[in-house]
Amino acid sequence: MLAVRPVPLAQGVPMTQALVDGCVLSANYALIALGITLIFSIMNLLNFAHGQMLMIGGFMVYYVYGVFHLPFALGLLAAALVLGLIGAGFERFLFRRVLRVATREENSMLLAVGTALLLENVALFLFGEKQRGVPETVSGVVQFAGAFLPYQRLEVFLVALVLILGLLYFVQYTRPGRAMRALAQDRDAARLMGVNVDRTAMMGFAIGAGLAGLAGGLLVTVQGVNAGIGTDISIKAFIMIMIGGAGVVGGAILGAVVLGFAESIGYAYLPGSLTYLLIFLALILFLVIRPRGIMGHPWG
């Protein structure tokens, strides 16, 4: 089910291999968690369709790079743009309206679940059920301390790292980034300070969705993609948020690192589906002790 296993590892793999895989996985997961956190903190909305957006990003790279043989970078750009447009459209035509008139919190959440179902089934209709992969963008493997690191995964890791740093810089130091943080803190105060709330919210949703698309575009080079992976990815994103705390950038990265290493170590030493079972059970126990995650604010 949840076992989208990166590289088949034999029993008794060296610990360094699990750690190297954990690093690559964590960087990728951080992209996912940051996107969903951006949307959550700006709109106070949980993007249930995040996994489906990632899946569509994967298919964009599959078509641009895998089928039409255009450069990989162009595929990533297409993934970011298409998802950015989808995100902006969702905000403009669905969520803005419902968030304004909603009398119960459930309304916007159900709308989000509806968009997830919609995207998944449109993708199923357009792309079919098959598992798709793309050829390597770089070949070769580097070996150190008993661990193998294909250049492909090194590339994924580095691109993800650059994107994360870029996002952090954007949110921290640029004008629209500051507007987003202001919106996350206090919508009304931000409006009074002259922030164009509607436009900033739309931009935030577009960037969050675009990050999901980029993460999907990177992931397709190592894991492939199929139309059904969305829900599992969304669940992983939720686990990261629950560990780190919803709406906190530091928490999202922390949650991604915890889940990335837990998953890679688990897959190296445990039989298949047991890893996620243990992760879920540990998560429930963790939430008993700390319901709002490591860095989250108290609810309400």
Place this chain on the structure above:
Amino acid sequence: MADQPPRAAGRTLAGFAVFALVLLVVVPLALASQPYWLTVFSNAALLALGSLGVWLTFSIGRINIAQGAFTLVGGYVTAILATRYGISFWVCLPLSAAVAALVGGLVGWPILRLRGVYFSMITLSLTSTAGLLFLNGGALTHGAEGINNIPRPAVLSSNLAFYLASAVLLLLGTAVIWRFAHSRLGYVFRSMRQNEDLAWSLGIDVARYRILAFVVSSAMGGIVGAMFAISQQSIFPSSYTVNDSVTFMLYCFLGGLDYVAGPVFGAFLLVIAFQLLSAIESYQALLYGVFMIGCMLLRPNGLLSLVLAPPGAEQSS
């Protein structure tokens, strides 16, 4: 009922009587010779029962996406007890409800402290956890192969009998939930939905009541799982997935969260509509998505809000 104007109570009772009459007399008479449609109505009745449980957790302000997990638990309890120990279904059914309720209580105690999106995220994960748990259950659950050849009690072997059993369970479930919603407990639940801290400050034992709601909901999920287990005579870890949990929720929303009749109406409407329009059945999941979005955009209080006034309108301050 005491806190309702007598006329309104009488109307509700009359509505329930009509509903019972339709379920137990009209439908069986009309469909007696059409086993296929009886199965469709049985499915609708059972799905409605599961949604009623989800509705109850909605009434305390929790978005419960875990009903698929409890359906799975109920199904496996019946499957294991019936195939391994040959226990009669009439013992398995209450045991399925009891085990699902117990699991609901144990899991609910920690996770019900979470609110809003946190609660819905963890319940969503719970549905996946249940599937993984049964996948790793070893000889007890037979992993991915699942459990087959679950015996169906002789009394329920005909489609008509199975339908009647489902209908009776649905009526009982509706009566229980209606009683919950219109007693003092209903007001307690509503006060918790509006402001849990305020309810707590008024001396309401919030922790106990929210577990009560979740346990009742889980028990109903368990009953649904047991019934589906003997109707399909097999169960797998993937029998109920996150999508099923979402569907239970959708029925509640489509009918309307303010009415006990909401989830029942929503379930029957969607299940029967999709059977009638079998040409579009392959687009079912897509249309569910469109329904959810359309419902939120056009009728955020559910379809029943077209014909019914919101309850509590006559006594709202």
